[in-house]
Amino acid sequence: MSAGEISSVGTAGVAPEHLGGRGAWFRRLPVVHQLRQSVGLQRGMLVAGLVLTGLFVLVAVLAPLLAPYGWSQLRDLDGAFGAQMPPSAEHWFGTTVGGYDVFSRVVWGARTALLVVVVAVASSIVVGVLLGLVSGYFGGWLDRVLVVIADAVYAFPSLLLAILLAIVISGGQSSMWGGILAAALSITVVFIPQYFRVVRAEVVRVKAEAFVDSARVLGTGSWRIMTRHVLRNSTRTLPLIVTLNASEAILTLAGLGFLGFGIEPTAAAEWGYDLQRAVADVTSGIWWTALFPGLAIVMAAMGMTLMGESLNDLADPRLRSRARSSQVAGDVAETSVEDGPTKGERA
Amino acid sequence: MASRSTAGSALGRYVLVRFLLIIPTVFILVTTVFVLMRATGDPITAALGGRLTPDQLAERIHAAGYDRPILAQYWEYLTGIFTGDFGRTISDNRPVVEILSQYGTATLELATYAVLVALVLGIPFGMVSGYFRDRLPDAVLRILAILAYATPVFFAGLLLKLIFSVWLGWFPVAGRVSTDGEIAMQVAGADSGFMLVDAFRTGDPAVVLDVLSHAVLPAAALGLLTAGVFLRLVRTNMISTLGADYIDAARSRGVRESRLVRKHAWRPALIPIITVAGMQIAMLLVGAVLTETTFEWRGLGFQLAEYLQARDFVAVQGIVVLMAVVVAVTNFLVDVVAALVDPRVRY
Numbered sequence: 001m002s003a004g005e006i007s008s009v010g011t012a013g014v015a016p017e018h019l020g021g022r023g024a025w026f027r028r029l030p031v032v033h034q035l036r037q038s039v040g041l042q043r044g045m046l047v048a049g050l051v052l053t054g055l056f057v058l059v060a061v062l063a064p065l066l067a068p069y070g071w072s073q074l075r076d077l078d079g080a081f082g083a084q085m086p087p088s089a090e091h092w093f094g095t096t097v098g099g100y101d102v103f104s105r106v107v108w109g110a111r112t113a114l115l116v117v118v119v120a121v122a123s124s125i126v127v128g129v130l131l132g133l134v135s136g137y138f139g140g141w142l143d144r145v146l147v148v149i150a151d152a153v154y155a156f157p158s159l160l161l162a163i164l165l166a167i168v169i170s171g172g173q174s175s176m177w178g179g180i181l182a183a184a185l186s187i188t189v190v191f192i193p194q195y196f197r198v199v200r201a202e203v204v205r206v207k208a209e210a211f212v213d214s215a216r217v218l219g220t221g222s223w224r225i226m227t228r229h230v231l232r233n234s235t236r237t238l239p240l241i242v243t244l245n246a247s248e249a250i251l252t253l254a255g256l257g258f259l260g261f262g263i264e265p266t267a268a269a270e271w272g273y274d275l276q277r278a279v280a281d282v283t284s285g286i287w288w289t290a291l292f293p294g295l296a297i298v299m300a301a302m303g304m305t306l307m308g309e310s311l312n313d314l315a316d317p318r319l320r321s322r323a324r325s326s327q328v329a330g331d332v333a334e335t336s337v338e339d340g341p342t343k344g345e346r347a
Numbered sequence: 348m349a350s351r352s353t354a355g356s357a358l359g360r361y362v363l364v365r366f367l368l369i370i371p372t373v374f375i376l377v378t379t380v381f382v383l384m385r386a387t388g389d390p391i392t393a394a395l396g397g398r399l400t401p402d403q404l405a406e407r408i409h410a411a412g413y414d415r416p417i418l419a420q421y422w423e424y425l426t427g428i429f430t431g432d433f434g435r436t437i438s439d440n441r442p443v444v445e446i447l448s449q450y451g452t453a454t455l456e457l458a459t460y461a462v463l464v465a466l467v468l469g470i471p472f473g474m475v476s477g478y479f480r481d482r483l484p485d486a487v488l489r490i491l492a493i494l495a496y497a498t499p500v501f502f503a504g505l506l507l508k509l510i511f512s513v514w515l516g517w518f519p520v521a522g523r524v525s526t527d528g529e530i531a532m533q534v535a536g537a538d539s540g541f542m543l544v545d546a547f548r549t550g551d552p553a554v555v556l557d558v559l560s561h562a563v564l565p566a567a568a569l570g571l572l573t574a575g576v577f578l579r580l581v582r583t584n585m586i587s588t589l590g591a592d593y594i595d596a597a598r599s600r601g602v603r604e605s606r607l608v609r610k611h612a613w614r615p616a617l618i619p620i621i622t623v624a625g626m627q628i629a630m631l632l633v634g635a636v637l638t639e640t641t642f643e644w645r646g647l648g649f650q651l652a653e654y655l656q657a658r659d660f661v662a663v664q665g666i667v668v669l670m671a672v673v674v675a676v677t678n679f680l681v682d683v684v685a686a687l688v689d690p691r692v693r694y
Contacts, residue, residue, distance in 0.1 A: 041481050041485070042481075044486075080393065090462070109674075124434075148368075148371050148372070149375060151372065152371070152372045152375035152376055152379075153375075155372060155376075155381075155629065155671070155674050155675055155678055156376060156379075156629070156671055156674070157629040157630075157632050157670055157671070157674060158629070158633060158665050159633040159636065159637075160632075160633065160636075160670060160671070163370050163655065163663075163667075164379075164380060164381065164383040164384065164663075164667065165662075167383070167384070167660070168386045247496075251450075251499055252495075254502075255499065255501075255633070255637055258499070258501050258637060258640070259636070259640065259652050259655060260652070260655060260656055266356045275499075275501060275502060275505065275600070278505065278507065278643060279640075282505050282508055282509045282513065283508070283512075283513065283520050283521070284513075285509075285513050285514070287509055290502070290505045290506075290509065291506075294498075294499070294502035294505065294506070296642060297497075297498075297499055297502060298494070298497050298498050298502065300492060300495075301497035301499075302494060302497035305493050305496055305497050306409050306493060309489070309493060311658075314616075343398075344599050
């Protein structure tokens with residue numbers, strides 16, 4: 001097992017990618033590559049994660065076909081749905097206190113969550129990687145300032161920061177796209193420091209490598225060295241941060257919704273908001289309004305966490321063998337992204 | 348930043364530098380919060396916009412000084428915080444400091460319980476998981492840890508409430524103490540804010556039991572989330588220390604396996620655990636906000652949600668700044684402890 005893992009890491013991260021061309025880059029794609037290399041529990045976790053995530057994406061994409069009603073639909077031809085109706089043939093998951101169909105809102109909620117995750121993760125990667133690259137490559141005072149700011153933002157409790165940003169961006173309530181963008185941007189700002197730190201640390205390491213020097217000697221421009229030589233070799237840990245961030249994005253979105261800072265129920269379905277409305281229901285023994293949106297959050301977040309965890313494991317051996325020789329806190333923190341790479345610089 | 352000093356006072360220097368680094372962090376946090384909250388306009392319009400006439404609004408804004416230049420307000424805000432003045436809330440016109448001291452203890456109490464639950468569950472199970480790496484106990488425990496992480500703390504809270512309070516009736520549904528207990532405390536003059544301490548001071552076992560039964564479910568909800576993180580942390584570090592050469596050496600000397608885990612592998616694994624566990628304080632505070640809202644646990648988080656609903660941004664600002672400062676200071680303390688434990692951690 002360990003042999004397979006080490007060889008996977010060998011092709012994935014250490015070999016300078018600029019020699020490999022496009023084929024190597026494709027083989028390095030997370031999922032595809034790691035799935036082949038993984039065994040046992042790690043493969044099980046990866047497969048389970050992929051299945052859950054695939055299910056989540058599928059439900060989100062096919063929401064119009066799957067959902068029997070609209071997310072803000074209160075009545076059909078037979079009249080109003082009625083509030084807090086228990087699960088039945090017409091309403092599989094029952095209806096909410098506001099008279100919405102729980103099943104439909106759970107299905108439509110997947111779409112909202114997916115949009116937020118995609119927008120949040122994509123924009124934080126672009127900004128974080130760019131800042132990390134520039135900061136790590138050029139160094140100097142800009143680097144120091146950015147590091148201090150990133151540390152400060154990183155130390156800020158993420159949900160609180162997201163709340164403040166949601167207030168700024170949308171005044172706390174908004175339309176579907178306004179709400180999705182507000183939630184996504186709030187989450188983006190929270191995530192940028194994570195990508196920044198990881199990419200910066202890698203860039204600082206990679207730019208000392210011989211192939212960067214030789215490129216410089218050949219007269220290659222800074223921008224080309226940064227994008228072609230340094231960046232390609234600094235993205236080793238990104239896939240697992242992406243997956244862990246994606247699950248964190250879902251949880252943050254739900255947290256925002258639960259505190260009443262999500263998306264208006266008429267604008268889009270959002271699981272966190274539905275759970276907030278269900279708090280009072282639970283006290284009176286009405287379980288269906290809380291259980292189903294909650295399970296949806298757990299399954300979506302779980303799928304991506306499982307993927308992230310198994311990717312983390314698969315990336316581990318190389319780092320662990322290094323950790324064994326020096327036993328420094330930094331090496332451990334570096335391998336486990338979610339626990340914070342703060343201490344990485346200290347080693 | 349990582350220039351190594353061989354001077355004898357390296358620890359003192361490290362602590363000093365680390366302490367001085369709090370200042371820019373807190374400054375950036377406070378400034379960020381100020382800018383974000385003011386970016387949307389003045390807090391009075393936000394809170395009372397629809398309810399007062401434009402003239403009354405202008406009068407209130409003028410009285411509170413929100414029509415002055417933004418820099419003057421910023422300066423006043425900074426000096427205010429420095430002297431412990433966080434302003435007055437808009438919705439109920441109370442000093443923010445009073446709210447912080449009144450409800451801060453409740454949050455601290457909840458966080459303490461949660462950390463206890465997390466330590467009691469997370470550390471032993473993490474050791475078991477690390478020892479039985481990739482075997483059945485590890486697989487089961489890891490899945491449970493991921494489940495704990497992927498479940499939003501408010502959903503876990505709602506489920507616990509539904510099962511143990513509503514259906515089984517074992518624990519109260521919400522709150523920190525019953526009315527009888529509260530009266531007993533008032534009679535005894537116990538008002539420290541720590542319910543358990545106050546309950547002991549009444550000398551009535553029934554009151555102590557009452558307070559404890561209120562704490563069980565919130566502590567379990569928040570504690571399980573944190574336990575999942577701890578388990579993962581302990582496991583990773585156990586695995587890396589269990590692979591070390593000196594463990595093999597100890598094993599070949601015939602040291603019993605249980606002693607190997609508890610003494611030899613555990614101690615060095617502790618250092619990174621202290622560091623990273625301390626950094627979870629931000630996560631714990633966010634979790635507390637959501638847990639308190641679920642269980643009507645009247646702490647800072649519950650209050651924050653209330654003020655968010657009321658759009659009282661002065662109060663929100665105060666609570667958020669306090670939490671951010673708590674996180675920054677805790678991180679500092681954790682780093683100092685880590686430096687004391689591990690002589691390699693120095694600037």
